[in-house]
Amino acid sequence: MTKLAERTKGIKPSVTLAIAAKAGKLRSEGIDVVNFSAGEPDFDTPEHIKAAAVEALRKGMTKYTDVKGIEPLREAITQKYQREHGLVYRKDDVLVSCGAKHSLYNIFQAVIGPGDEVVIPAPYWVSYSDMALLAGGVPKLISTNEATGFRMKLEQFEVALTPRTRVVVLNSPCNPTGASYHRDELLAIARVLEEHDCLIVSDDIYEKIIYDNSQVHNLVALNPSLRERTVIINGVSKTYAMTGWRIGYAIGPADVISAAAKIQSQSTSNATSIAQAAALEAIRGSQDEVPIMVREFQKRRDVIVDRLNAVEGIRCLKPQGAFYVFPNIAPLLSKTGNGKKLGSPCDVADYLLEEAKVAVVPGEDFGSQQHIRFSYATSLEDIEKGCKRIHAAVKKLN
Secondary structure: OOOOOHHHOOOOOOHHHHHHHHHHHHHHOOOOOEEOOOOOOOOOOOHHHHHHHHHHHHOOOOOOOOOOOOHHHHHHHHHHHHHHHOOOOOHHHEEEEOOHHHHHHHHHHHHOOOOOEEEEEEOOOOHHHHHHHHOOOEEEEEEOOHHHOOOOOHHHHHHHOOOOEEEEEEEOOOOOOOOOOOHHHHHHHHHHHOOOOOEEEEEOOOOOOEOOOOOOOOHHHHOHHHHHHEEEEEEOOOOOOOHHHOOEEEEOOHHHHHHHHHHHHOOOOOOOHHHHHHHHHHHHOOOOHHHHHHHHHHHHHHHHHHHHHOOOOOEOOOOOEOOEEOOEOHHHOOOEEOOEEOOOHHHHHHHHHHHHOEEOEEOHHHOOOOEEEEEOOOOHHHHHHHHHHHHHHHHOOO
């Protein structure tokens, strides 16, 4: 057997993809499965964005680009941040990558060394901790729960930071909880960060998917003194229903961006040229369809929260953003279904897939032993159908 590198042994395969594979197998057998596992909008990419990609093809935009991305796209990204947040960046402060996940990976590889601590509020997006491990870092988790709206307390944050802290990750709105930090909370977090020499990675991929007339606040705009220590991660996947186009970006201090570009130059080189043309249109073009999608997501959020809270043993907070709910299923643990004791969120997810033909993602890889994640980036019809099936399946537990 081939000897594998040690770095492969400390990380886990994606549980989301594993659940999706199980659901896909059932569907291939002709079984109707309601899928709440996919973290992507079910809307089509807006037509004007697709048209820009077609035009790029016709013009022969099929060659390599600058590793950092085409200049018009990087300029458009800097203009977006000046327009929306009053922040002035240069095009050299931007690195366009193959999705925001790739942007995060590049940054982590560029700044984290062996033993460096990476502070991550939990629950967290599954890849943060494994990316830290792949870079030789040590994930340091700050636990949150429903009592604080899945937002960390300031005293927790202060205690978590040490001289070994190299990176702090902030994700607001958050995957998987949908939690979003308020302006005064971010200001307080920023004041603490002023006292620590660490890099801040602000994952803002869900910045436009926010509800109830709320507002997402930019950390650097709130506290400009953190500008040279903050990398903002964003992309077009969620806002414009462009997950498959694979365009994300990092914007921040020139030295960090330059180092991350070196990493990218030796892995993927540039992001796809045609997809960059589409992303340029997404950012510069009409934004009319974005609020339409957000309003639909809010309707779905309200329905799924209501339906899940009607199921005995499930408690679900109403998220402020993104398109996920992260209900607590602790009362279901230790119950028995189909002759098997449900001892973990993974067991609950397996039971719901087998008994209800509903695919959800267990909470373990998000840092929770009491929750499961639903994506409501699916139709209201599927939400109603899936929740009815869950209600019936939970009633069968004993």
